[in-house]
Amino acid sequence: MASPANPSEMRAYIVERLVGDTGEPDHITTTARALAERALPAIRKGLGNCLATPVGIDIVSVELSRFGAARPEPRENGAMTMASSPSSPDALLLAIESRAVAILVSALFGGDPDLPVAAIERPLSPTELDVATMAFEEVAKAVNGSGPRAFAFNLPLPQAISGAELREHVIRDGPAARIDFAVTSGRTTGRLSLFMQQRVLIKHRGDKAPLPGKLGKDDDWGERFGEEVMRSAVRLEATMPLARMTLADIACLQLGQVIELRENAQGEAKLSARHKTLFVCEFGKLGQNYTVRIKQPFDERQDLIDGLVQR
Structure with a gap:
């Protein structure tokens, strides 16, 4: 990426490098794991409908990663494809190692699940790439979901690539969430990995993400904080300004000394919560109870200007 132009961009870049795109690594990994767990039954069903003998599919790990690390290592002799969506031209990247391809090919043609399956050490054949593409398609459909929170991947996926074509393929680097699935047959295990842009993941499946077309600006604020947080209790404090005094004064x-309020102090009370001023209020009384009546939102910029004028 280009060098950050200012300190703010530098801070954002450092945070992204250390803890992910949002600065909330736990939120990203929790969201990615929830996505994997929701998609897993559909992946098993989709592959089960395509293969002659069943294979095991399980979640191995969920972690923060980068798209630049998604390309299969040469020793894995794997395959890869990428899915685009309205949110990103590289929203999803799928990679599979050759042992997992061999397991799927064996299962497709009715191989004995009790026999070990060797990794493919030669370049993958067109048939093997077709099988990898078929597996990628089932995973993408399961992850895509439906309804307003669907990722809307452009399906069918491009044909899987491997070998020299894979090594020459340009992958735009960026923050990603990585989900590794184990593909098993008997005692043989291979790996299929899913990489998704963190922004795409949070936009569609993060708990803070609004449902498209259902929320206005104000509703979006409430949705982001969540129902539980909105019910949290906070302590309100109302303060009134006193006359200015020197440090010597x-x-x-002394104990018992009376301090006079400055003129119009009753109409300049400030309502705050958690050390954050919220409103300018007017102090009053209702029956036996003291009250504050909200006059206007607190303007921090105007308050600074007024303070400078009074000096």
């Missing part, structure tokens, strides 16, 4: 204050 304050040092001479």
Whole structure:
């Protein structure tokens, strides 16, 4: 990526490098794991309908990663494809190692699941790439989901690539979430990996993400904080301004001394919560109870200007 132009961009770049695109690594991995667990039954069903003998599919790990690390290592002799969506031209990247391809090919043609399956050490054949593409398609359909939170991947996926074509393929680097699935047949295990852009994942499946077309600006704010947080109790504090005093005057204050409020102080009360000023209020009384009536939202910029004028 280009060098950050200012300190703010530099901070954002450092945060992304250390803890992911949002600075909330736990949120990203939790969201990715929830996505994997929801998609797993559909992946098993989809592959089961395509293969002559069943194979095992299980989640191995979920972690933060980068798209640049998605390309299969040469020793894996694997295959790869990429899915685009309206959110990103490289929203999803799928990679599979050759041992997993061999397991799927054996299962497709009715191989004995009790016999070990060797990894493919030569270049993958067109048939093997077709099988890898078929597996990628089933995974993408399962992950895609349906309804307003669907990723809307462009299906069918491009043909899987391997070998020299894979090594020459340009992958745009960026923050990603990685999900590794184990493909098993008997005692033989291979790996199929899913890489998704963190922004795409959070946009569609993060708990903070609004449902498209259902929320306005104000509703979006409430949705982002969630129902539980909105019910949280906070302590409100109302303060009234006193007359300005020097440090020497304050040092001479004595027990029982009366301090006079400045003019119009009753109409300049400030309502705050958690050390954050929210509103300018008017102090009053209702029956036996003291009250504050909200006059206007607190303007921090205007308050700074007023403070400078009074000095």
